Amino acid sequence: MAPATQPWQDVAKAKLESINESIPLAWRLPFIPRNEKQRDVTGGYIQQYLSKEEIEITETDARTIVEYTSAGVWATETVTRAFCHRASLAHQLLSEKTNCLHETFFDAAIEDAKSLDAYYLKNQKPIGPLHGLPVSLKDQFHIKGVETSMGYVGWLGTFQGKKGTGKEKVFESEMVKELRDLGAVLYCKTSVPHSLMTGETVNNIIDYTWNPKNRNLSCGGSSGGEGALIGLRGSPVGFGTDTGGSIRIPAAFNGLYGLRPSAGRLPYYGMANSMDGQNSVLSVVGPLAPSVGTLQLLVKSLLSRNPWLHDPLVHDMPWRGEEATIAKAKKLSFAILWHDGEVSLHPPVKRALESVVQKLRNQGHKIIEWAPPSHKRGLDILLTAWTYDNGADIRSALQLSGEPKVLSNEADVRQAPQIGITYGGDIKPDPPKDATFIAANNVAQREYQKEYMEYWNSTAELTGTGKPVDVVIAPVAPFAAARRNGFLWYGYSGIVNILDYTACTLPVTTVDKSIDVADSTFRPLSDLDKSVMDTCES
DSSP states (O other): OOOSSOHHHHHHHHHHHHHHSSGGGGGSSSOOOOOOTTTOOTTTHHHTTHHHHHHHHHOOOHHHHHHHTTTSSSSSSHHHHHHHHHHHHHHHHSSOOOSEEEEEEEEHHHHHHHHHHHHHHSSOOSSSSSTOOOOOOTTTTOOTTOOHHHHOGGGGSTTTTTTSSSTTTOOOOOHHHHHHHHHHEEEEOOOOOOTTTTOOOOETTTEOBBOOSTBBBBOSSSSSHHHHHHHHHHHEEEEEEESSSSTTHHHHHTOOOEEEOOOTOOOOTTOOOTTTTOOOEEEEEEEESSHHHHHHHHHHHHHHOOOOGGGGTTOOOOOOOOOOHHHHHOOEEEEEEOOSSOOEEEEEEHHHHHHHHHHHHTTTOOOEEOOOSSSHHHHHHHHHHHHTTHHHHHHHHTTTTOOOOOSOTTTTOOOHHHHHHHHOOOSSOOOOOHHHHHHHHHHHHHHHHHHHHHHHHHTTHHHHHSSOOOOOEEEOOEEEEOOSOOOOOOOOHHHHHHHHHHHHEEOOOOOTTTTTOOOOOOOOSSSSHHHHTTOOOO
């Protein structure tokens, strides 16, 4: 496929300028401090640019927002304007250049908010359980009137890289329709790494999305824009996707709750994706938010719409609130994964696990150590599934504009290098795997899932309850947040995807240099283990 005639740099620059120009003049900041001068732009720093009313609204939990908008206490328009303002500030503060937003459609959102207010005024009731709740979306969702680039320069002005489909800025993803029907207000789409296949958020349009708590560290990926935006309370809740940790990693790096459901729980139909049609390890969609109650609100609301009637891959499984009630009423057993056999934990991550264990023991719950089948073997199966086409899909998307291939000279491009490590670069790639190869990997996955299941069942002998462990607690990553180009190991998050387990990220603590000192007894298991530990500064 021949690259476009217009230089990709010009196209990317024009898009970047259009994103920044979409910020209303009244909300533009005259000065952005350098990262080293102001690492943390959360809390009081961003609050200085907001009114007291805007601070109150944007720092209120989503459940209370819905309660107030559904009762006419707060106008949806007022709430929407407050979050549009704070999202605009977040976008500017997350870098010396630009950052976490790929698309803004504030005017359309405000018109939607006015319509919701008019509905309430006329009917004296909310339109649905999410009435008036602003919701941000990762730039994989298609929304009418809004572009979807997924970080690719060559996708700009197209529908997933194709022109003349009739779907450009018209087609909407299934979940977008469901959210609108529930009363949510959609107002922005957030940054992703092109390809989606990395735990850092970087592309040739917006460059790099930093962590709002420490702008020298990554916000995570691939739902990194969501993590950063919600971390700055520029959104009360948003949706990301996860095929190797892409919801849980940004949630962990930004101190949020993030739910990775099993495949088929929530509607994914009509979303853009990399390697669409690779069905061994399905990407799933799920929410990120500052509270676990918000996750419950969003999932319960979406399931009330019977999404299995509109997405053929969603299971007919309504909300099961009684399961949570039963769990609260009994003592539970928990298994702890201290080490995955490949890469050791940084001191603050280990301390977080220790604090969780102590709190659970204090509440009388049973704790055992998790010693499952080899995670390395599971990760090998996962990586094989990710590379069935040997990077052809990603390379073809890059070639649309002629932007650099994923493994080019680091001095020339801004991609995270691990994309190239996985998907190849300028060398002639191997051909895609054939059906026989894919079938064999699917069998290996099934056998691995069975072995892991039976190990889980065997823990009934250790729990003292007569039943297997209720929950496995494990790190999302070996570090609290990665440095740029420093996300070197996906084993802790990726194992969940090959098993297709439901997983939720829970924030525990933050790094404390006075406590989280280097372990003088550490002896690396491998060069990789040493490299990961070397990224930690005591």
